[in-house]
Amino acid sequence: MLRLQGEMIRGGTSKCWIFDHHDVVATGVDTDTLLLAAYNAADPRQIDGVGGASSTTSKAAIVQASTKSGVDVEYAFAQVGIGDERVEWASNCGNCATAVALYAVHNGLVPLTSDSTTVRMLNINTGARLSGTIPTPGRAAPDAGTARVPGTAALGVPVLLGFEDPAGTSTGRVLPTGHALDTLTGSIGTVEVSLVDAGAPAALFEAKAFGLDGTESLGDFASTVPALTVLRRQAALAMGLAEETDPVSHAVPKVGVVARPVAYRTTDGTHVPQDEYDLAVRMVSMHAPHPAIGLTSAVAVATAAAIPGTLAHRVARQTADGTLRLGTPAGVITARAVPAAEGASPTVLLHRAARRIARAELLVPVLEGRPA
């Protein structure tokens, strides 16, 4: 039985296992094989592994100190299959980036400074650059904090997460097709879409095209997921993210609907008045409604909402100071765009939280040094 060190860290509303790249290499096992076995991906309940059997709890990041200029830590993000022996390496995860930042300050991957430490990260799946700023008073790495994010009542270490120059990370262009508005044909016929690439590539539709108002509960939104899943593939082709002959990705691009703000209730029953947010959004995570919104999706939505002609711009309340309050099923998440150095798109900042849950030695049922 192979041994592998890892840390289970909550980043925002995701539970991520973080592994050191050198430990993974030292196993001599192909990384996909290792993760599929460690998580028991073959089982929809992941009963024989460390996976949590949901899209937000079947995630991993593999990290290492970086020698690249302006980068402290590189990480590869893995979405590990659930009842599906596949690992998706095509996307980034902002919640896991938050966890990576906390891991980095605890494991000597970045020198600590007083009163806070900024971890400069490179996501090697997408080339995205992120920063995570964590309070480190007295140059001590914190385990506890009082920061909260919508979607969980749990407290954690505050992490200010920045998406640096997010426009065009995956495709080189913020509008990969060159248009703010395209059309795609799916199971509901031809529908308008805005295809954007910022933080993550995303295909954003208007909620009303699906007979929705964009403030649906998770249960009510679920019935639209199959139609969006079909459109995700069409969007991937249109954005140049996949060729016709490639296998279908369930992770790329992000897909969801946007709408004008109207009063709604969050999943936990909290009333959100119409004037307390600027744009309603319901996103898909793999094959199910996302309980909140992925952070890379939040960056894409915020970026789209600032571009005249997109569907998000059409329905979002416009603000003067670069903030955009997104009304998600879990509550309101505020993205703030701040000017960056010349030639770079604005950095998008999000206030997040992370907590180390466990440090572990995993026993992985693969033979050492024997890739499958």
Added chain:
Amino acid sequence: MLRLQGEMIRGGTSKCWIFDHHDVVATGVDTDTLLLAAYNAADPRQIDGVGGASSTTSKAAIVQASTKSGVDVEYAFAQVGIGDERVEWASNCGNCATAVALYAVHNGLVPLTSDSTTVRMLNINTGARLSGTIPTPGRAAPDAGTARVPGTAALGVPVLLGFEDPAGTSTGRVLPTGHALDTLTGSIGTVEVSLVDAGAPAALFEAKAFGLDGTESLGDFASTVPALTVLRRQAALAMGLAEETDPVSHAVPKVGVVARPVAYRTTDGTHVPQDEYDLAVRMVSMHAPHPAIGLTSAVAVATAAAIPGTLAHRVARQTADGTLRLGTPAGVITARAVPAAEGASPTVLLHRAARRIARAELLVPVLEGRPA
């Protein structure tokens, strides 16, 4: 942030965290407080803790070496709440007992013998005595094995689990009301029931009383769970397991339906012919269909099927050699009753499997030495 050592072990079709009693005491924190925080029980997704957000993955056992005669290891089993800040201590879990046995041979709680080691266990929730026999060739504790149980394709260390003198563990009588057949009144009116106590207290109904044939899929059986939940409370009162003023337990007694064998398909699609099992059974786990059957429930069903006059006896195919093949949603589980010492009810043996998944240091968000 409090630190606590633990091991995540799969026992059969459950994922259990095993903690050492001395480590738990050393925290200075009330055990319920500790587990609720470690698992993030308050959250239905348990996103800030080690819980797996399902009834079969939100379990713990707290173990210690025993000084009692004929007992190697005592353990307390905890069913930790999911979106519910409560820990149930009222029941035993056979799958976790399997995990406890593997933990015991790995952590010096029992001397190893060649070629196998039997761990004699006392479940302190119910007073049940169990044995777990594990191959230990060369007095070495195994991490890997090739044993399988219905409900998972994963391989594990073979554990022969024995329920010793299981009759009347919780109430002192195998038929707590003195009758093989009782009636209870629930949401569907008055219904026949057999109330038995062996392995666990259980209330067993005939499937046809609910319009079922006992071979329903998990989805189809789910609609009957609310009616059985109401009847569980009535059964608890009838069996003397609860008083009217006690809070409602969702764990005690076990509740389910039995029926004559007919051909069916398991959850993974495997066809089970009518002659390959002896009794159809569909059990409830907390608020949902059990994906297979709890092992203590299997002991109760097997015991009931051997008692003339019970509903299980009425519909089960009778066998001559003490074996009873139970047709569960996950597949067929065989229980074998073997004669025990005089005055004791037959030991019920089940072939199970266990695997250590991870050894961990948990970071628990409670203040050290400060019980809530």
